[in-house]
Every structure is written in structure tokens, then in C-alpha cells.
Amino acid sequence: MLLLRWNLMPVRHLCLLACLLYIAPELSAQRPRPAVHVIATGGTISNLGSGARRTGEELIRGIPGLDTTFAVTVEQFSNVASGSITTEHWMALARRIDELFRTRPDLRGVVVTHGTDTMEETAFFLDLTVGSCRPVVLTGAMRRAVDIGAEGPANLYNSIRLAASPSARGRGTMVLLNDEIHAARFVTKANTSRLDAFASPDAGPLGVTDPDTLVFHQPPSRSCGTRTAQAPTFDMKSVGTLPRADIVYSYIGADSVTVNALVNAGARGLVLASVGRGGMTPGQAAAVRRGVDRGVLVIMSSRTGSGRVPLNEQEGLKDWSPGRGAILGAEDLNPQKARILLMLALARTQDPREIARYFRRP
Numbered sequence: 001m002l003l004l005r006w007n008l009m010p011v012r013h014l015c016l017l018a019c020l021l022y023i024a025p026e027l028s029a030q031r032p033r034p035a036v037h038v039i040a041t042g043g044t045i046s047n048l049g050s051g052a053r054r055t056g057e058e059l060i061r062g063i064p065g066l067d068t069t070f071a072v073t074v075e076q077f078s079n080v081a082s083g084s085i086t087t088e089h090w091m092a093l094a095r096r097i098d099e100l101f102r103t104r105p106d107l108r109g110v111v112v113t114h115g116t117d118t119m120e121e122t123a124f125f126l127d128l129t130v131g132s133c134r135p136v137v138l139t140g141a142m143r144r145a146v147d148i149g150a151e152g153p154a155n156l157y158n159s160i161r162l163a164a165s166p167s168a169r170g171r172g173t174m175v176l177l178n179d180e181i182h183a184a185r186f187v188t189k190a191n192t193s194r195l196d197a198f199a200s201p202d203a204g205p206l207g208v209t210d211p212d213t214l215v216f217h218q219p220p221s222r223s224c225g226t227r228t229a230q231a232p233t234f235d236m237k238s239v240g241t242l243p244r245a246d247i248v249y250s251y252i253g254a255d256s257v258t259v260n261a262l263v264n265a266g267a268r269g270l271v272l273a274s275v276g277r278g279g280m281t282p283g284q285a286a287a288v289r290r291g292v293d294r295g296v297l298v299i300m301s302s303r304t305g306s307g308r309v310p311l312n313e314q315e316g317l318k319d320w321s322p323g324r325g326a327i328l329g330a331e332d333l334n335p336q337k338a339r340i341l342l343m344l345a346l347a348r349t350q351d352p353r354e355i356a357r358y359f360r361r362p
């Protein structure tokens with residue numbers, strides 16, 4: 001009689017516990033696997049030597065047991081060394097990722113496989129043009145798929161783990177190699193061949209992919225909450241063709257020839273890889289001043305590999321009048337990233353006062 005009374009607390013709890021124990025394994029077996037989309041563009045990760053390349057599909061198949069944990073879809077965007085990636089590729093990639101995030105609400109994130117040489121550039125471009133709170137992760141390999149100790153499969157697996165992880169939300173575009181997670185803004189390739197080639201000299205890595213979990217050392221840069229959408233810095237819907245902007249390296253004895261040639265070739269923007277914190281040779285400085293008179297926007301970055309070149313907005317804009325260019329500092333952007341921001345900014349406006357706003361540190 002006593003045992004049959006449902007409202008008797010201990011008995012009711014025992015029944016609920018038994019039910020939960022019985023159905024819990026069923027529930028977890030049916031829990032959907034996190035969905036990640038992989039876009040393959042080529043690079044060393046796909047390189048089989050003698051001109052042959054693995055496809056994205058083959059890269060995915062090379063990771064044993066992936067399907068039991070993740071629902072991975074894959075597409076082949078290109079299959080080239082990353083020196084052959086163009087600004088047209090960037091725009092198409094940004095639009096494609098935007099489309100994926102709009103049409104696939106199930107997606108946790110996107111992984112892009114890419115050659116390592118220009119990976120930091122593509123990553124920064126996507127960081128500026130993809131607005132989602134969901135992560136985009138670029139990965140690749142320092143060793144070819146046919147080399148002993150090829151680390152491509154581990155990098156790709158860890159990137160899928162990262163893209164699928166809720167803790168990756170609000171972190172924009174990241175680069176993952178060698179178990180390290182880097183923010184697109186800060187990461188750079190700092191060695192030609194070592195496995196630890198990628199570094200973020202001014203900020204350190206965002207985190208690491210340990211075997212059991214992902215560990216982040218820094219908070220997300222975007223405040224997303226439960227939202228999935230977030231406006232990008234540059235919406236690809238309103239970006240037409242990117243104007244010409246080039247990089248000029250500074251070194252002892254550099255004269256005016258390169259700067260003059262680029263201005264004559266129609267460059268609307270120039271980035272100087274200055275010798276230090278904005279320094280260049282007298283010949284380059286004279287050519288830069290002439291370029292500014294002709295409306296060229298000049299951004300001073302540095303060849304040193306780390307540290308800031310101050311934006312110096314007040315000084316840089318004090319002589320500005322419509323039709324003229326200006327000289328501004330890149331803050332902590334290296335020359336190749338400063339060029340990307342400059343091209344996107346120039347695609348939107350000619351006004352150096354507005355362009356200076358984009359170069360302010362976030």
C-alpha cells in the first residue's frame with residue numbers, strides 16, 4: 001500500500017531516476033552531431049608532390065572516425081598554392097561563407113583549408129568581411145601530405161573541433177596550426193618551414209587545442225550572446241572592385257623609383273614597410289609626399305615584425321584638403337594586413353578622416 005503511493009517522495013524520485021537512466025543513452029545516441037562545413041582551397045596540406053593534390057573530400061576521409069562525432073560537409077573552392085590566391089578569390093570566399101551562414105542555421109562554423117604562405121592575409125580579409133558570430137577557422141600544414149610526419153590531418157581535425165565548439169563563438173576568423181589558435185588580426189607566418197611557424201607577436205595565441213578540450217587564454221572579441229548574425233566591418237554586398245594598393249619595402253639606399261612607379265601605375269593606396277616606427281629613406285619620403293599631393297593614401301607600417309606605428313591622426317590629417325591623400329600609421333597591423341584594410345576602406349571612401357577611423361585599434 002505504502003509503495004504504491006506516487007506522492008511519497010523517495011519512491012517518486014527513485015522512479016524518475018530509473019526512467020532517466022533507461023532513456024539517457026538513447027537520448028545521447030540521437031543527439032545531432034555538430035555540423036561543420038569545410039572549404040578546401042589547396043596549399044601544402046593538399047600537396048602530394050609532382051603536381052598532384054588531394055581534394056577536400058580526400059582530406060576529410062583521411063581523418064579516421066570523424067563521422068562519429070561531427071557532421072562534416074565539404075566543398076572544393078580551388079586547389080592552388082596560396083601565392084595564387086587573388087583578391088577575387090577573397091571576395092568570392094567571403095560571399096560564399098556569408099551565404100553558408102545565412103542558409104545553414106545548423107552550421108556551427110566553417111573551416112577553410114589554405115596554403116600557409118598567405119593564410120594570414122585571407123584570414124584577415126575574412127575577419128573584416130564575414131560578420132557572423134559563428135567561427136571561421138583557417139588551417140593548413142607545413143609538411144606536405146606525402147612527407148613523413150605530415151601534420152595536416154591533426155590540424156584539420158583540431159580546426160573542426162574548434163569550429164564546432166560553442167567556446168569559439170564571437171571570436172571572428174581564426175588560424176589554427178600546431179595545436180595553437182590565433183586571432184586573424186594578430187597572426188603571422190614567422191618561419192619558412194617549422195611546425196610552429198605561426199605566431200601572434202603582439203598578442204600571443206588566443207588558446208590551444210589540448211587533446212581533451214579547447215583552452216582559451218583570451219575572451220571573445222565580439223559580444224554575441226545567443227545571436228548568430230553580426231554586422232561585418234565591411235559588408236561584401238556594398239564592396240565592388242578593390243582599388244589598387246601596394247606595399248613598398250624600405251631599406252638603406254631605397255630611392256624614389258618604386259613609389260613613383262606605383263603611383264604612376266594608378267595605386268590609390270601605398271603601405272610602407274618602414275624601417276622602424278615609420279622611418280624611410282629621404283628618396284622614398286620625397287616620392288611619398290608627391291604621391292600624397294596626387295591623392296594617394298599612405299599607411300606607415302613596419303618591417304620589424306611586431307609593435308605599433310601610431311596612427312598619428314592629428315598630424316597626418318592637419319594639412320588635408322579634398323583631393324589630397326594623407327600619411328597615417330598602421331597601428332599594430334603588419335604591411336600585408338594594413339594593405340587589406342586600406343583596400344577595403346578605399347573601396348568605401350576617399351576621405352582620409354574616415355579611413356583613419358578604420359585604422360584605430362579596435
Ligand code: GLU
Nearest residue numbers: 043047081082115116117
Ligand atoms: N606553402 C605553400 C602555400 O602557401 C605551399 C604550396 C603548395 O605546396 O601548394 O600554398
